[in-house]
Amino acid sequence: MSLPILFKDELTGFYKSKVxxxxxxxxxxxxxxxxxxxxxxGGVPASVxxxxxxxxxxxxxxxxxxxxTIINEKERKVYDLFVIRPIKRWQIVVxxxxxxxxxxTIAGMISIIAGVLADILINGAISSALLQGLxxxxxxxxxxxxxxxxxxxxxxxxxxxxxxxxxxxxYGANQLAALVVLPxxxxxxxxxxAGLITVGICIVLLALAVYLFDRKQL
Amino acid sequence: xxxxxxLVQIDRLSKRYRNIQALNDVSFDIRKGEIFGYIGPNGAGxxxxxxxxxxxxxxxEGDVRIDGRSIRGDKAELNRDLGYLPQKAAFQDWRTVxxxxxxxxxxxxxxxxxxxAMIRQTLEQMGIPETRYRKIAQLxxxxxxxxxxxxxxxxxxxxxxxxxxxAGLDPESRYMFRKLFQKLSxxxxxxxxxxxxxxxxxxxxxRIGILSAGKLVHVGNMEELRSQVVNVKELLIExxxxxxxxxxxxxxxxxxxxxxxxVGRYRLRLMPGADFDEVTQEVIVALMATGSRIRSVRPxxxxxxxxxxxxxxxxxxx
Numbered sequence: 001m002s003l004p005i006l007f008k009d010e011l012t013g014f015y016k017s018k019v020x021x022x023x024x025x026x027x028x029x030x031x032x033x034x035x036x037x038x039x040x041x042g043g044v045p046a047s048v049x050x051x052x053x054x055x056x057x058x059x060x061x062x063x064x065x066x067x068x069t070i071i072n073e074k075e076r077k078v079y080d081l082f083v084i085r086p087i088k089r090w091q092i093v094v095x096x097x098x099x100x101x102x103x104x105t106i107a108g109m110i111s112i113i114a115g116v117l118a119d120i121l122i123n124g125a126i127s128s129a130l131l132q133g134l135x136x137x138x139x140x141x142x143x144x145x146x147x148x149x150x151x152x153x154x155x156x157x158x159x160x161x162x163x164x165x166x167x168x169x170x171y172g173a174n175q176l177a178a179l180v181v182l183p184x185x186x187x188x189x190x191x192x193x194a195g196l197i198t199v200g201i202c203i204v205l206l207a208l209a210v211y212l213f214d215r216k217q218l
Numbered sequence: 219x220x221x222x223x224x225l226v227q228i229d230r231l232s233k234r235y236r237n238i239q240a241l242n243d244v245s246f247d248i249r250k251g252e253i254f255g256y257i258g259p260n261g262a263g264x265x266x267x268x269x270x271x272x273x274x275x276x277x278x279e280g281d282v283r284i285d286g287r288s289i290r291g292d293k294a295e296l297n298r299d300l301g302y303l304p305q306k307a308a309f310q311d312w313r314t315v316x317x318x319x320x321x322x323x324x325x326x327x328x329x330x331x332x333x334x335a336m337i338r339q340t341l342e343q344m345g346i347p348e349t350r351y352r353k354i355a356q357l358x359x360x361x362x363x364x365x366x367x368x369x370x371x372x373x374x375x376x377x378x379x380x381x382x383x384x385a386g387l388d389p390e391s392r393y394m395f396r397k398l399f400q401k402l403s404x405x406x407x408x409x410x411x412x413x414x415x416x417x418x419x420x421x422x423x424x425r426i427g428i429l430s431a432g433k434l435v436h437v438g439n440m441e442e443l444r445s446q447v448v449n450v451k452e453l454l455i456e457x458x459x460x461x462x463x464x465x466x467x468x469x470x471x472x473x474x475x476x477x478x479x480x481v482g483r484y485r486l487r488l489m490p491g492a493d494f495d496e497v498t499q500e501v502i503v504a505l506m507a508t509g510s511r512i513r514s515v516r517p518x519x520x521x522x523x524x525x526x527x528x529x530x531x532x533x534x535x536x
Contacts, residue, residue: 005324009317012317013310016313077304080274081304083274084297084300084302085297085322086298087294214276
């Protein structure tokens with residue numbers, strides 16, 4: 001029962017602190033602008049281009065936001081009032097991950113839909129090949145965002161300061177997220193492998209984050 | 219008080235932070251329904267004790283048992299009956315008072331149907347119903363402290379653990395908090411609180427624990443504290459009409475010395491072993507025989523502050 005309450009609370013926080021607004025409105029606008037302003041996209045459709053932007057820019061922004069939030073709340077002892085309730089500490093960590101990941105997923109979907117609309121406007125229709133490519137891009141985008149978010153939760157839990165946390169996210173979480181793309185490009189592996197790798201990495205990172213959050217003297 | 223059931227048992231609690239021994243073999247009990255004041259210098263280990271009690275601190279030696287159950291076990295059930303106010307209650311910047319209390323209340327087990335009425339009732343109890351839909355970040359420090367208290371008592375816990383609850387409050391709010399503690403205690407809530415405001419501790423605590431450099435120096439009620447620390451007994455006498463009071467008082471048996479503080483105001487030091495009631499009776503008779511008019515006669519009991527200072531002077535508190 002506590003997890004839905006915590007999850008709803010996190011979503012309320014994102015909504016109230018305007019993070020949601022930025023992700024859901026700002027990200028599609030930025031993605032479309034980047035597409036429009038790019039001199040040469042090499043024939044990449046707007047929807048696929050935007051999926052890549054969401055995975056990299058959106059993932060990085062959400063990761064930084066997540067890590068800053070966790071470290072800030074940790075420093076201010078905000079969690080003191082949570083951990084003394086009849087809840088499990090892992091629920092705090094997991095609810096944060098879920099809230100950011102779902103917000104980011106929605107932002108990604110809005111951006112990609114905007115890209116699809118742009119493609120229809122430019123080309124008059126979408127080919128089935130484009131739809132196939134778009135589907136792959138969406139899966140890879142979701143995988144990269146999930147890894148970036150779970151790595152950020154872990155970094156947020158262990159980092160002693162916001163600066164170190166942000167550096168670790170930029171040079172760690174986002175590079176780790178790229179791992180999922182490697183088998184697809186290097187070994188031409190099927191897409192479901194990326195999904196499996198993602199689930200595995202996320203479980204390990206979140207389990208580690210939960211363990212350390214539980215052990216850490218807040 | 220002695221026959222009251224024990225609610226919290228602190229058993230040989232020790233905690234070390236690298237080179238600092240924050241707590242050293244601290245043991246004491248808190249009885250059901252009592253108000254327990256916890257005092258000591260900065261860095262004595264008060265907050266560490268509190269964090270171990272409420273389960274924020276998870277690595278320590280010894281044990282804390284609440285209602286017979288160790289907090290090392292499943293804390294969910296124990297935490298349902300626990301209210302906690304940290305030294306500085308921190309809330310996320312985006313929260314309104316209503317959102318904070320709603321989340322904390324629901325997490326503490328209050329049903330969706332009851333939460334609204336309980337928030338309203340608690341805010342009224344704290345004297346801040348108008349703040350309900352305001353952002354906490356925009357409120358004054360004192361009001362935030364009241365909201366901190368509101369989240370602690372919202373779910374009507376059996377045990378309230380408060381770390382410096384009145385620090386930073388204005389006199390009116392301090393008075394309100396004291397009255398609230400007394401009311402909650404009368405309703406059966408057990409209250410454990412730390413404070414540097416010794417007059418408040420003296421006024422409201424049933425028993426007091428004194429901590430120094432991680433060690434528990436004393437646990438007891440004010441009477442026990444007084445008897446252990448200060449042996450000097452004094453009487454303060456005020457006369458509205460003084461007709462040779464000094465001479466009469468000096469002659470009274472059981473009186474060691476008499477000091478005239480101001481006109482008509484005498485401080486009497488009693489002989490060791492003298493009985494307050496007997497000497498009081500004797501000085502009243504002696505003064506009335508002189509024709510003096512007595513306004514008041516009262517024993518001068520050492521305050522907690524004096525006891526604390528005495529402890530400091532003797533090096534009991536470091």
